[in-house]
Amino acid sequence: MLNNEKISAKTTQQTVRQTIQWASEQRDQFPIFSRHPEWSYLDSAATAQKPRRVIDFLQEFWCERNAPLHRGVYRLSAQVTQDYEDVREKVARFIHAGCGNEIVFCRGTTDAINLVAHSFVAPRLKKGDNILISAMEHHANFLPWQQLCQKTGAELRIIPLRKGLVEGAFRQHLQVGLDLESAEALLDDRTQFMALNHVSNVLGVINPVTDLCQLAKTKNIPVLLDGAQAIVHGSVDVKALGCDFYVFSGHKLYGPDGVGVLYGRSELLETMPPYQTGGDMIEFVSTAETTFAPPPQRFEAGTMPVSAVIGLGVAIDYFQSLPEERLLRHENTLLQLATENLRSTKSLQKVQIIGDETDLTRKVGVLSFVIEGVHPHDIGSILDSANVAVRAGHHCAQPLMADLKLTATARASFAVYNNERDVQQFCEGIEKVITMMI
Amino acid sequence: MGNIEQLYQDTILSHNRSPRNFRKLEQFSHTTIGRNPLCGDVYQLFARIEDEHITDIGFQGDGCAISKASSSIMSELVKGKTLTEAGKYKDDFLQLLLAAKEEQQESVLAKLPRKLQVFRGISEYPMRVKCATLIWRALEAILQGQGAEAETAVSTE
Numbered sequence: 001m002l003n004n005e006k007i008s009a010k011t012t013q014q015t016v017r018q019t020i021q022w023a024s025e026q027r028d029q030f031p032i033f034s035r036h037p038e039w040s041y042l043d044s045a046a047t048a049q050k051p052r053r054v055i056d057f058l059q060e061f062w063c064e065r066n067a068p069l070h071r072g073v074y075r076l077s078a079q080v081t082q083d084y085e086d087v088r089e090k091v092a093r094f095i096h097a098g099c100g101n102e103i104v105f106c107r108g109t110t111d112a113i114n115l116v117a118h119s120f121v122a123p124r125l126k127k128g129d130n131i132l133i134s135a136m137e138h139h140a141n142f143l144p145w146q147q148l149c150q151k152t153g154a155e156l157r158i159i160p161l162r163k164g165l166v167e168g169a170f171r172q173h174l175q176v177g178l179d180l181e182s183a184e185a186l187l188d189d190r191t192q193f194m195a196l197n198h199v200s201n202v203l204g205v206i207n208p209v210t211d212l213c214q215l216a217k218t219k220n221i222p223v224l225l226d227g228a229q230a231i232v233h234g235s236v237d238v239k240a241l242g243c244d245f246y247v248f249s250g251h252k253l254y255g256p257d258g259v260g261v262l263y264g265r266s267e268l269l270e271t272m273p274p275y276q277t278g279g280d281m282i283e284f285v286s287t288a289e290t291t292f293a294p295p296p297q298r299f300e301a302g303t304m305p306v307s308a309v310i311g312l313g314v315a316i317d318y319f320q321s322l323p324e325e326r327l328l329r330h331e332n333t334l335l336q337l338a339t340e341n342l343r344s345t346k347s348l349q350k351v352q353i354i355g356d357e358t359d360l361t362r363k364v365g366v367l368s369f370v371i372e373g374v375h376p377h378d379i380g381s382i383l384d385s386a387n388v389a390v391r392a393g394h395h396c397a398q399p400l401m402a403d404l405k406l407t408a409t410a411r412a413s414f415a416v417y418n419n420e421r422d423v424q425q426f427c428e429g430i431e432k433v434i435t436m437m438i
Numbered sequence: 439m440g441n442i443e444q445l446y447q448d449t450i451l452s453h454n455r456s457p458r459n460f461r462k463l464e465q466f467s468h469t470t471i472g473r474n475p476l477c478g479d480v481y482q483l484f485a486r487i488e489d490e491h492i493t494d495i496g497f498q499g500d501g502c503a504i505s506k507a508s509s510s511i512m513s514e515l516v517k518g519k520t521l522t523e524a525g526k527y528k529d530d531f532l533q534l535l536l537a538a539k540e541e542q543q544e545s546v547l548a549k550l551p552r553k554l555q556v557f558r559g560i561s562e563y564p565m566r567v568k569c570a571t572l573i574w575r576a577l578e579a580i581l582q583g584q585g586a587e588a589e590t591a592v593s594t595e
Contacts, residue, residue: 071439186458352551380444385442394478407478425560436446437454437503 007300022330023419026322028172030417031055039350040388040422040429045201045229045366045413050315057314061307068363069306070280084306087313088296092314095246096237096253097263104269104296105309108260109228111127113195114261115299117144118222119272120245121193127153132186132194132221134159134178137405138201139396141226145195154192159183166356168342170349173356174187176404183212187219191368194223198230198241202365202395202409203355204335206230213242218285222268227245232319232415233364234328238263250308254416255315259308264298269295311434327416331365334414334423341427348430350374350438353386368395371430374437382436383410386429388422439570445566446503453507456515461496468586472499472570472576474594479505483576492516492524497576501567502569516577517593521582525581527554528574535560535567569593 027033029051032041041049058137069078071082088100097103098428106112121131131145135158149156158183160276164175176375187194195215198209209225216223227236251257264272274281274292278301283291329394331349339360342351372381380392392410394401401407412426466484473480481499485492495513512531531554533546547555553594560570575592584590 011553225578355442375500377502377569378480378504381445381563382442398478401478407480436442437451 002035002126013319020420023417027417027419029053033417037188038387039155040418040425041417042414042422042426043389043391044086044152044232044413044415045204045252045411045416046391047251047257048232048415050256050416051063051254051318051381053318054311054314055435058307058311060064061310063204066307067402069304079312080306081407083310083313084304086310087316090316091261094236094310094320095231095263096239098239098266101294101296102266102269103417104264104299105259105261105304106247106262106299107258107305108249108251109226109247110260112245112260112262113224113226114144115139115275116245116264117148117249118276119299120264120268121145122148122152122197123273124148128155128329129190129192130155130188132157132183132191134196135161136176136200136203136205136207136397136400137195137197137289138228139398140228141195141197141224142397142399143195146299147195152348157186157191158399159186159196161400163401163404166343166358168344168353169344171352173343173353174404175199175357176355178285180208180211182322183438185213185223187215189219191219191221193385194221194401194410195226196223197226197228198236199227199233199364199366200355200397200400201366202368202397202400202411204229204363204368204413205355206311206362209243210241211390229364229366233331234324241291244268250312251316253312253315254318256305256308256311257398259312261312264295266295269299272299274298274301278302280304289294322416330416331418332361334418334420335363335365335367336360337423338412338426339422342367342430345427347434349429350434351430353403354406365418366411367413368409368411370406373436376438377412378431379410379430382433383426383429386425388426388429392425410415441559445563447556447559449511449553449556450503450507453510454503455547457497457506457510459496459517460498460510462498463494463496466496467493468580469589470576470579471589471591472594474501474505474570474572475590476565476568477502478570478595481505481509481571481573481576482508483559483573483580485577486581487580490521492519492521497573501572502566503573504557504566504569508557508570512573512577515551515553521581525578527551528578528581530554531557531574532571534558535570537561 030049059334067080082361089104091103092100160179162179165172222244227248281301350372376392463484466489468485484496486494486574497509539553579592
């Protein structure tokens with residue numbers, strides 16, 4: 001459960017040294033960095049690079065094992081079906097779901113949220129009802145609810161932000177969290193659903209979702225957590241979180257793209273009609289009527305991304321082979337180093353961190369910032385010329401940007417393969433931005 | 439890949455730091471809004487068109503150095519020009535940035551004022567081409583007669 005308490009808030013010389021050694025071993029697992037040693041890839045919050053074992057697996061899969069799922073009577077097909085279903089069980093264990101039947105494979109986080117909006121919430125939502133989300137949602141966890149509310153005449157309620165300031169050596173940095181007290185006041189007996197991000201993709205802040213789930217439970221309101229960012233920063237336990245749905249994508253978890261996961265409590269999945277209809281999701285079809293397969297097959301219409309699902313299983317094996325405490329400490333050490341540099345280097349004093357925290361263990365390795373007088377796209381292009389890949393833009397969170405009175409930020413994010421040199425290259429790149437543009 | 443200094447030439451940096459005609463016109467006959475949905479940049483363009491001439495022009499909004507400099511330079515160039523002259527600048531500039539072949543870019547380059555030639559390097563940064571073309575799309579809409587009664591929005595997508 002994103003248990004950053006396991007790690008110390010202060011970086012010591014020793015932890016830095018340990019993390020450098022560990023990082024270099026991890027980096028070797030990622031072929032893209034031997035092909036492109038010059039790159040500081042700091043955009044893993046958008047998509048993570050892939051370890052050799054995932055890449056090798058995919059090649060091996062196409063050469064050795066490719067076959068249709070569920071439909072063949074021959075051994076190849078039986079094997080691929082077994083492997084696919086094994087990943088379902090593996091994902092269930094990975095996030096502590098009750099059983100594999102609570103795991104639905106989707107195209108990604110966006111697809112999973114749309115599935116829940118269409119099949120679970122839409123049939124229950126009436127005019128005058130409301131749905132509660134937060135002001136820091138990714139568009140994927142904003143638009144399905146906004147559109148559904150507009151269609152039904154329900155109200156979209158938004159947990160507001162609570163803003164604070166963190167002192168740096170030269171300026172104050174912006175701290176942004178959710179206003180929990182307002183959240184409670186926004187729930188009433190017409191609230192049909194709550195949908196929240198576990199970790200903000202812009203701010204990196206870990207939201208108090210356990211408290212919010214508990215609050216919703218007292219009023220019997222089902223909750224979906226968007227775990228797209230959280231899933232890769234420590235173990236997730238859906239039962240301990242107390243959510244009803246949890247969604248994430250494979251490609252941010254060092255796995256293939258094109259696959260995502262919807263966890264839903266069995267009792268809820270069973271009540272839900274299909275999202276899409278077609279092949280492989282039926283019990284029996286006649287011209288007069290059709291009976292649908294039980295969950296999770298009911299929600300997996302058509303040809304599924306078989307290689308991506310089985311590849312996700314390999315990625316989970318890789319991720320679980322990383323000692324959790326070491327991984328968290330590593331990412332947080334890099335976040336601390338970068339944050340400290342931005343906060344206290346004189347030549348970087350025009351930088352303001354968006355989503356800073358006095359205690360950085362409250363965040364994952366995501367660092368958003370703006371530079372006074374320089375547009376984030378210019379930051380992105382100049383950092384690119386210094387071989388530093390960051391994300392610049394509104395991060396698919398325009399309502400959050402509007403609330404913060406920003407059009408965009410630049411964002412660096414840290415993953416298992418990043419190291420101290422990446423942070424240094426990043427900070428030198430920002431100096432270059434400032435020298436060129438100001 | 440091009441050299442980043444070729445993208446951020448002095449002319450562009452100077453127009454970014456102090457954009458010309460960066461204001462809402464008190465009296466305007468046309469206004470359009472240009473949006474780049476990829477990055478959220480938005481500019482509003484105002485023009486006063488009298489007797490087939492752009493007698494005054496101004497813009498407001500928020501965006502990157504490329505989009506702001508492009509807007510500033512465009513406003514300087516078309517101010518006082520006829521609609522036909524402004525349309526020619528627009529066509530040549532879009533050809534410079536969007537032409538598929540280098541020869542097509544070369545052939546149009548010499549026709550352009552120096553101030554627009556500095557944008558030549560951008561075609562090597564495909565993600566940034568739309569930054570430079572944004573305001574010209576807003577101008578294009580005005581030249582087509584849009585934005586005279588109700589505000590018109592154009593998009594780079």
